[in-house]
Amino acid sequence: MPSKRSGPIAIEAIDLTKTYRSTVALDGLSLSIADGTVYGFLGPNGAGKTTTMRLLTGLSQPTSGRARICGRDITNRRELAPAVGYLPETPPLYDEFSAREQLEYAADLRDIPSETADKRISEYLDQFGLAGDEHKRISAYSKGMKQKTAFIQSILHDPQVLFLDEPTSGLDPRAARQIRQSITDFADDGTTVFLSTHILPVVEAVADEVGVLFDGKLVAEGSPDEVKSRVETGGESTLEDAFLAVTSADAPISNTAGATDE
Amino acid sequence: MTLRRDVRHGLRIGRAEFVRSIRGYTKETRRVIGIIFSVLFFGVMTLFLASGAYVAGRSVQSAAEIPFFDPATTVLPAALLVLVVLRTFERIGDIEASEFVLTTVHPRAVVIGLLVAETSRLVLWFGLPIAAFVAAFTSGLGAPTLPLSAAAVLLPLVGWATVWGYALGIGFLRVLQYLPGIRRMLKIVGGALVLVFVAGSQFVGQAIVSEDISIGSLLSRVTFAPLVDYVSLAFVGTPLARPSSWTAAVVALVLLALTPVGLAVATRQATALWFTDVGSRSATAQSKGSESGFSAPKPLALAQSGRIAWGHLVRGVRHPQQFSHLITIIFFIGPVGTSAFQGLDDYLGLVVAGTGIGLATYLAGATFGLNPLGDERPQLPFLLLTATTPRTLVRGRALAGFAIGAPVAVVASLGSIAFGTKPLHGVGFALGGVVMCLAATAFAVGIGTAYPIYEEREFWGTETVVPSTLVLLLYIFIVGGGTTIGYFTTLYLVSEGIPTAVLPGVLIGLYGLVTAGVSYGSYRYAIRRYRTYTFD
Numbered sequence: 001m002p003s004k005r006s007g008p009i010a011i012e013a014i015d016l017t018k019t020y021r022s023t024v025a026l027d028g029l030s031l032s033i034a035d036g037t038v039y040g041f042l043g044p045n046g047a048g049k050t051t052t053m054r055l056l057t058g059l060s061q062p063t064s065g066r067a068r069i070c071g072r073d074i075t076n077r078r079e080l081a082p083a084v085g086y087l088p089e090t091p092p093l094y095d096e097f098s099a100r101e102q103l104e105y106a107a108d109l110r111d112i113p114s115e116t117a118d119k120r121i122s123e124y125l126d127q128f129g130l131a132g133d134e135h136k137r138i139s140a141y142s143k144g145m146k147q148k149t150a151f152i153q154s155i156l157h158d159p160q161v162l163f164l165d166e167p168t169s170g171l172d173p174r175a176a177r178q179i180r181q182s183i184t185d186f187a188d189d190g191t192t193v194f195l196s197t198h199i200l201p202v203v204e205a206v207a208d209e210v211g212v213l214f215d216g217k218l219v220a221e222g223s224p225d226e227v228k229s230r231v232e233t234g235g236e237s238t239l240e241d242a243f244l245a246v247t248s249a250d251a252p253i254s255n256t257a258g259a260t261d262e
Numbered sequence: 263m264t265l266r267r268d269v270r271h272g273l274r275i276g277r278a279e280f281v282r283s284i285r286g287y288t289k290e291t292r293r294v295i296g297i298i299f300s301v302l303f304f305g306v307m308t309l310f311l312a313s314g315a316y317v318a319g320r321s322v323q324s325a326a327e328i329p330f331f332d333p334a335t336t337v338l339p340a341a342l343l344v345l346v347v348l349r350t351f352e353r354i355g356d357i358e359a360s361e362f363v364l365t366t367v368h369p370r371a372v373v374i375g376l377l378v379a380e381t382s383r384l385v386l387w388f389g390l391p392i393a394a395f396v397a398a399f400t401s402g403l404g405a406p407t408l409p410l411s412a413a414a415v416l417l418p419l420v421g422w423a424t425v426w427g428y429a430l431g432i433g434f435l436r437v438l439q440y441l442p443g444i445r446r447m448l449k450i451v452g453g454a455l456v457l458v459f460v461a462g463s464q465f466v467g468q469a470i471v472s473e474d475i476s477i478g479s480l481l482s483r484v485t486f487a488p489l490v491d492y493v494s495l496a497f498v499g500t501p502l503a504r505p506s507s508w509t510a511a512v513v514a515l516v517l518l519a520l521t522p523v524g525l526a527v528a529t530r531q532a533t534a535l536w537f538t539d540v541g542s543r544s545a546t547a548q549s550k551g552s553e554s555g556f557s558a559p560k561p562l563a564l565a566q567s568g569r570i571a572w573g574h575l576v577r578g579v580r581h582p583q584q585f586s587h588l589i590t591i592i593f594f595i596g597p598v599g600t601s602a603f604q605g606l607d608d609y610l611g612l613v614v615a616g617t618g619i620g621l622a623t624y625l626a627g628a629t630f631g632l633n634p635l636g637d638e639r640p641q642l643p644f645l646l647l648t649a650t651t652p653r654t655l656v657r658g659r660a661l662a663g664f665a666i667g668a669p670v671a672v673v674a675s676l677g678s679i680a681f682g683t684k685p686l687h688g689v690g691f692a693l694g695g696v697v698m699c700l701a702a703t704a705f706a707v708g709i710g711t712a713y714p715i716y717e718e719r720e721f722w723g724t725e726t727v728v729p730s731t732l733v734l735l736l737y738i739f740i741v742g743g744g745t746t747i748g749y750f751t752t753l754y755l756v757s758e759g760i761p762t763a764v765l766p767g768v769l770i771g772l773y774g775l776v777t778a779g780v781s782y783g784s785y786r787y788a789i790r791r792y793r794t795y796t797f798d
Contacts, residue, residue, distance in 0.1 A: 020539070057365050060539045078264065078368055085365075092359035094278070096285040108274050109366045111267075153362065 009068075010035045010161050010192035011056065016065035018051050018216075025051045027216035028065070033194070033209065035160075038187045040207030040224070041196040044247050048216040049196045050089065053163050056194070057086045070160045082110070085159035089166045091150030095139035099130055099149045102138060103156060110157040117156070124152040128178055143170045151179060161192045168202055180206055200239045210239070214247045268371040275363070275375025280382040292730070308391040312398035319402020325494055325502045335493040336486040342423040343430070346380070350431025354380050356536060369533040373525065377424050405500035412496040418517040419493075425524030432531040439535065488513045562665070566650065570658025571665060574630050578662075584637070587728040591624055594738060611683030616749050618674015619695040623745045626667025626699035627706025627737060632729035634659050634707055634788065635714035635795065639727075642795065652792030656707050656785065663703040671695025687756045694752030701748075701781040702741045708784025709733055711791035747773055 011033040018026040026048045033039050043049045054060040056067055058074045058081075072079040093102055100121060107117035125131045128148040138146060151167060164183070168176040183193050183206050197203060203210060203224065210227045212220040220227050224239055231237040231245045288294055318328070325331055354376045357363050363372055393409075400408040492513035494504045556576075562568035578584065630637075634656070638645060645655060675683075675691035683691070715730050751770055754761075761767040 018539075054539070057361075059361060059364060059537065061537055077364075081366055081368075086361060088361040092362035094282055094359060096282040096289075097278075105274070105278050106362070106366065109271055109363070109371075150362075 008035045009033065010037065010070055011039070011067070011194060012069075013056065013067040014065055016052070016055055016067055017063050018048070018055060018060070019063045024216050026055070026062075029213075029216070029218055031067075031211065031218070033192060035192055036187055036190045037208045038183060038193045038195060038206050040203035040210040041194060041213065042198075042200070042203065042210060042243055043196075043213035047213040047247075049213055050165060052213070053086070053088075053165055053194070053196060057084055057163055059086075082157065083160045084163060085154035085157065085161070086163045087150055087154040087165060087167055089169065091146045093138050093146055093150055093153070096137065098135045098137055099125065099141070099145075099152075100134040102149060103153060106153045106156055112157055120156060121152075124156070127182075128152060128175075144172055144175045147171055148175060148178070151182070155182070155186065159191065161194065162186060163194045163196075165196045166198070167195070168197065168199055176202070200243060204239050212243060212246050220246045264368070265370075268368050269374060271367045271371035272374025273378060275357075275367070275372060276378025276382060279357075279375060279379035280386075283379065283383055284386075292732075296731075304391065308394050311391070312394045315395045315398040316402040319399040319404075322403070322502065325497055325504055328502075332490045333482055333485045335489045336484055339419050339423045339489070340484075342420065343427040346424050346427025347431040347434070349380060350428055351435065354428070355432065355435050360536065364536060369536060370525070370529040372536075373428065373529050373532050377428055381420070381424060403500060403502070405497075405502075407499045408496065411498055411500075415493060415496040418514065418521065421521045422517045422524065425521055425528055429524050429528035429531055432528060432535055436531060436535050436538075439538070492517075562661070567654045567657035567661055570650075570655065571661035574659060574662035575665060578630070581726070584726045584728070585629060586726065587632070587734055588625070588628055590731075590734055591621075591628075591738065594742070608682075611678040611681035611688075612753070614681050615675045615678035615683055615688065615691040615695075618678070619671050619691065619698060619749055620742065620745050622667040622669075622671035622674065622695055623698050623702040623741050624667075624738065625670060626663045627702040627741060628663075628729075628734065629666050630659050630663040631703055631706025632710040632733050632737060633715050633727060634710050635791065636716045636727045636729070639714075639716050643797070646792070646795060652789050655792055656788045660703040660707050660785070663706065664699055667699040667703065668696045671699055687753075690752055690756035691749075694748060694755075698745055698748045698777075701744070701777050704781040704785040705741060706737060706784075707788035708781075708786075709737060711788045744777055748777070 009032055011031055013029055013031040016026055016029040017024070029048075029052060041049055041052070051060065055062050056069065056074060058077050061075070067074045069080060070083045072083055074080060094105075097105065103121045103125075104117065107114075107121065112120070122131070125134050128151070130145060130148060130152075133141070133145065138149065141149065147167070147170065151164075154164070155162060162183075167179050167183075171179065180202060183195065187193055187206075187208070193206075195203065195207065207224055210220070210222065210224050211218055212227065220230060220242070227246075228237045228239055228242045231241045287297060322328055357372055357376060396409055396412060400406060488509040491504075491507045491510040495506070495510050495514070497503045498506075556573070557563065558569045558572035562572045635642070646652075672692045672695065675695050676688050678691065679685050679688040710729060710733060713730050713733050715727060718727050751773055754766065754770070758766075761770060
């Protein structure tokens with residue numbers, strides 16, 4: 001059962017804002033996520049979730065505000081890189097490589113010693129059921145196989161913070177469960193997981209905390225139970241009910257983090 | 263420490279990118295065959311050049327006797343600089359799977375990696391011929407140290423041109439990122455410049471021969487003397503050695519000093535480009551809209567195939583990069599372009615009409631018809647499951663091409679009246695041109711569906727699918743030949759009327775039958791390909 005954690009801060013964002021010309025993609029986002037937390041990051045399409053992930057991984061620069069990952073400023077890429085793993089929605093893989101070549105390449109760029117890399121790669125390929133196909137070119141892989149390869153790539157260096165953008169999208173139930181289980185295992189080992197997904201049961205299953213983004217603003221935050229309690233349904237509410245309630249056009253928007261019953 | 267790590271990462275990235283390129287070149291039999299032909303063709307050329315270099319090496323007494331040596335020392339580095347700028351625009355302005363690479367290593371490593379990969383690709387294509395040339399020249403000269411001294415001299419020059427070319431290219435991309443209006447304008451101007459350049463390159467050879475222009479005197483004006491002194495250092499220790507000059511040493515120092523500066527500038531530019539998001543571009547894309555809905559104009563609106571054709575035309579206007587393959591015709595028109603108009607003052611009208619009809623039949627088929635299945639691959643799961651028949655889909659595509667080609671034929675034919683063509687002849691050419699466009703577009707969809715290309719490649723910043731070069735060349739030769747015969751047949755008919763003699767009658771009839779038969783057969787084949795298409 002997920003539980004809210006406390007301790008050193010892994011992800012800290014203060015008043016992060018990102019604008020594209022006249023469009024505000026992210027509007028004063030503040031986060032404080034403790035080490036080892038699985039943070040479910042929810043929001044409708046276009047709410048600013050991917051923008052947030054790109055900002056927190058240093059791939060994009062905020063218009064204003066600042067953020068730190070494990071105490072490292074997101075603008076210092078050289079320090080930031082070893083601390084984070086990022087799996088974007090589209091797996092960043094090379095069709096011309098096999099899974100093993102791709103992972104060896106990633107390990108090489110991550111400065112993982114080759115013996116350690118070989119061992120880890122073999123273990124992960126085996127764990128995710130790719131061992132038999134490790135020498136096939138990625139161009140011949142199914143969507144699920146690509147997703148699993150990219151997931152392994154993002155965790156190969158044991159990052160302190162793992163950013164996952166729709167990691168189970170398009171996966172069959174077995175593969176999705178493998179990813180879910182891995183997320184939980186990583187969190188148990190102290191890795192902070194920042195998980196963006198539309199698949200709410202996944203969030204309910206693994207998240208310690210949930211944040212809901214709507215129109216670039218954080219409109220709800222807390223444990224899944226706290227967020228669910230914001231909805232009066234007369235019966236037992238689900239995360240889906242809560243999500244729909246806080247992201248409807250006429251929902252009152254709280255400007256502070258923390259689950260609040262308004 | 264960080265530099266060493268970045269260089270190590272950069273070399274690893276360069277190796278990976280190079281391996282990916284090699285695998286890309288060889289992943290299809292079609293490409294392998296193309297490469298084999300290229301290697302054979304350029305291999306023979308290299309043999310000739312190498313034998314010439316050997317003879318030159320034996321006979322040359324001083325560096326000044328090497329043809330175009332002085333201007334080449336300036337023109338070649340400048341050309342390399344421009345080439346890298348263009349390649350930065352086209353290919354190496356960013357790296358694939360950037361989310362992975364940019365969250366893994368420092369941008370400087372990525373810049374180094376991209377440049378290493380690009381240099382390796384250049385060496386792959388040009389290294390062997392250059393090595394053969396140098397080896398042959400060295401052998402003729404009897405100076406075995408020349409390759410080493412030449413490499414020592416050229417490496418700083420190549421390094422300088424590469425990093426500064428990249429810095430310039432990335433700088434331009436940054437400007438375009440902030441100024442999307444200029445980006446669009448440059449795309450248009452750039453496209454026009456490419457056309458002018460390609461056409462000009464075809465005309466220039468003729469001009470040099472026919473106008474007796476001295477290319478040596480032209481090039482001597484752009485020669486930068488200190489660079490000549492510097493490159494001449496390659497001949498140190500050989501019979502061609504020149505007296506050393508202090509300017510050569512200064513150039514060497516400047517090149518060595520500016521290369522790391524260029525790398526730093528390129529890294530700063532690239533970092534700013536890659537991490538300053540694509541918001542401006544996506545915002546621009548979002549601002550484009552279509553509020554008027556989709557309604558075809560009158561003649562096309564009458565039939566479903568017409569409305570489909572209108573859809574192709576609208577998409578073409580909104581995404582003109584998909585027509586990049588049409589530039590190929592310049593390579594064919596260029597060499598005959600000037601001569602076609604020479605000494606034909608009395609027949610200028612006929613030339614105008616003929617050229618117009620030729621261009622019209624080319625556009626009629628090549629614009630939309632040479633890769634229908636490849637162009638529509640993403641939409642095929644939808645299209646093939648609609649109630650619309652394959653025949654209508656093929657007709658729609660053919661009609662779109664016809665809508666482009668036929669007006670060109672009519673305008674050129676009627677316009678030729680202003681250049682001396684008789685009005686009746688002009689009308690006859692217009693009619694003949696329209697019929698030929700119809701035949702061309704029907705033929706195009708057949709050969710286009712026979713060999714579809716699905717891969718996208720980047721052209722002027724957008725991904726687009728272009729037809730197979732083989733299909734395009736086949737189309738140009740067959741339709742070009744057919745149009746030529748058709749043009750003279752039309753000229754005969756409008757001049758002489760319906761033939762009464764047996765031979766002309768039989769020949770014209772035969773031409774008509776073959777054209778109609780091949781075109782109709784090709785059209786039927788395209789329909790069958792659509793009907794039986796599977797996603798294998």
